[in-house]
Amino acid sequence: MNAPQRPYRAYSPRPVRAEERDGVEILFGGLHWRAERLIQAMFENLGYRARPLPTATRDDLLLGRELADIGQCCPTSFTTGNLAQFLGAEAKRIGADKVAEKYVYLTAGACGACRFGQYHQSYELALRNLGLDAFRLFLMEQTKLDQGAFAGGGIEIGMPLTLGAVWAVLCADAVQGLEYRTRPYEVIKGETDRVVRESIEELAEVFRRRPRRGKRSASLLWHLATPYFVRALRNVLRKFEAIEVDKLQPKPLVKITGEFYLQTVEGDPNYNIHRWLEAEGAEVCPAPIVVWLDYLFRVHIQQLEDYVGIDRMARFKLARARLLQKALGWTYNRMRAALGDIPHEIPDQYELRRLAAPHFHHRLSGGEGDMLVGKALWAHRHNKAHMICELSPYACMPNTMSVGAMAGVIGKHPDLLYAPLEIKGDAEVHALSRCQMILTEAKKRAKGEFDAALAQARLTLDVARMRRDARPAMRKASYRVASAGRVGTAANLVAALA
Numbered sequence: 001m002n003a004p005q006r007p008y009r010a011y012s013p014r015p016v017r018a019e020e021r022d023g024v025e026i027l028f029g030g031l032h033w034r035a036e037r038l039i040q041a042m043f044e045n046l047g048y049r050a051r052p053l054p055t056a057t058r059d060d061l062l063l064g065r066e067l068a069d070i071g072q073c074c075p076t077s078f079t080t081g082n083l084a085q086f087l088g089a090e091a092k093r094i095g096a097d098k099v100a101e102k103y104v105y106l107t108a109g110a111c112g113a114c115r116f117g118q119y120h121q122s123y124e125l126a127l128r129n130l131g132l133d134a135f136r137l138f139l140m141e142q143t144k145l146d147q148g149a150f151a152g153g154g155i156e157i158g159m160p161l162t163l164g165a166v167w168a169v170l171c172a173d174a175v176q177g178l179e180y181r182t183r184p185y186e187v188i189k190g191e192t193d194r195v196v197r198e199s200i201e202e203l204a205e206v207f208r209r210r211p212r213r214g215k216r217s218a219s220l221l222w223h224l225a226t227p228y229f230v231r232a233l234r235n236v237l238r239k240f241e242a243i244e245v246d247k248l249q250p251k252p253l254v255k256i257t258g259e260f261y262l263q264t265v266e267g268d269p270n271y272n273i274h275r276w277l278e279a280e281g282a283e284v285c286p287a288p289i290v291v292w293l294d295y296l297f298r299v300h301i302q303q304l305e306d307y308v309g310i311d312r313m314a315r316f317k318l319a320r321a322r323l324l325q326k327a328l329g330w331t332y333n334r335m336r337a338a339l340g341d342i343p344h345e346i347p348d349q350y351e352l353r354r355l356a357a358p359h360f361h362h363r364l365s366g367g368e369g370d371m372l373v374g375k376a377l378w379a380h381r382h383n384k385a386h387m388i389c390e391l392s393p394y395a396c397m398p399n400t401m402s403v404g405a406m407a408g409v410i411g412k413h414p415d416l417l418y419a420p421l422e423i424k425g426d427a428e429v430h431a432l433s434r435c436q437m438i439l440t441e442a443k444k445r446a447k448g449e450f451d452a453a454l455a456q457a458r459l460t461l462d463v464a465r466m467r468r469d470a471r472p473a474m475r476k477a478s479y480r481v482a483s484a485g486r487v488g489t490a491a492n493l494v495a496a497l498a
């Protein structure tokens with residue numbers, strides 16, 4: 001017998017009314033914990049109740065596969081299962097009807113060339129399979145600063161919210177950058193984690209107390225001009241100053257790239273790769289979220305360029321988008337400066353495009369587009385990493401293309417150490433052992449580079465240590481090791497000592 005046919009209907013959640021606002025809690029997730037904590041505080045600043053979902057686990061992956069499409073890419077399964085796990089547990093505790101009234105889920109949406117355009121359909125299917133059809137999901141557009149209110153008027157994605165979220169991400173990225181340049185060298189284990197937790201709590205308070213300055217352009221101007229966030233980050237640097245470090249240890253610098261979700265989260269979804277690499281003796285260069293925001297501007301600008309000569313307003317829109325992109329980079333650099341310029345700088349998007357061009361067309365959208373190839377070449381050319389660790393999700397079409405293109409890149413640059421790890425949630429040993437093979441070579445390079453730096457400076461390690469100890473600032477996490485054209489922190493420090 002044929003199954004009854006139902007016409008396609010686009011998902012449309014029940015409205016959240018303004019009077020419901022106090023009783024509804026907004027759930028969100030998919031970033032690293034620092035950014036999520038600051039975004040939560042930003043919501044509270046605007047009078048919302050909000051809560052990040054716990055970091056996804058392997059059980060979430062299995063549940064996501066069970067409740068939605070089993071062939072979907074693993075980030076979709078992780079995030080779907082993560083939401084379903086939380087709501088399922090809450091439904092057992094307070095009942096499905098209460099869950100549908102008490103919580104809503106807010107997530108970024110797109111009409112991408114990949115699964116990213118269909119995440120909400122996976123969520124909807126999973127929730128239907130859980131008997132939570134009445135639960136409300138809301139999609140935020142990634143590229144609009146002011147999206148107005150959702151149906152019912154209870155949640156409004158206006159400029160103060162969007163700008164607060166962007167500034168929260170920038171601050172969290174900058175702190176994460178400082179943290180990852182410190183922890184591998186800390187003398188007392190656990191100090192960096194403690195200071196980061198304290199710092200993020202203090203920053204959360206800063207976001208909770210953020211002054212309200214207008215709704216549209218006034219809000220944008222205030223965020224760009226205010227020293228409010230920079231001052232708070234300077235306090236963070238002062239806290240880091242108390243951490244004693246020993247940066248005369250040659251460690252391979254490993255740059256994390258890959259699909260947005262996998263490179264951003266820290267936990268089961270990427271086999272805890274950040275912590276694993278540090279435990280294996282590496283310094284990790286994490287993937288800041290701001291690079292993704294910068295890329296969105298670049299894609300938007302590329303589209304606007306097509307309309308010059310066709311649309312009368314195209315030049316104006318182009319100039320405005322370029323200005324906003326510059327403002328984003330400038331603001332992030334301002335935050336880096338508040339942290340002593342220690343967090344890594346972000347690559348120039350147009351250089352990434354140029355570097356990737358012979359291997360990957362910039363119009364191929366979906367996932368990170370040409371950025372994976374561009375970032376690998378950028379890091380290699382500018383001595384930004386000994387090794388690239390690319391996190392490629394299982395069943396991800398754009399990432400498969402990037403990995404294919406990288407075969408051509410490696411052919412031309414055989415000295416580029418590149419570890420593409422297929423992440424599917426249940427093949428950890430395989431992925432980590434593959435990474436370890438490349439890491440062994442990266443360690444050799446870091447050690448060789450360090451020895452060469454000592455030889456060039458005519459120093460022994462003991463003398464280098466004595467010189468370093470004679471300058472107490474160099475033993476503080478707030479000391480910036482300036483680049484002397486070498487990749488590793490220790491080799492660059494030797495150059496400074498020489």
Ligand code: SF4
Nearest residue numbers: 073114115116367396
């Ligand atoms: S980029 Fe890949 S992993 Fe990410 S949503 Fe698209 S298909 Fe899935």
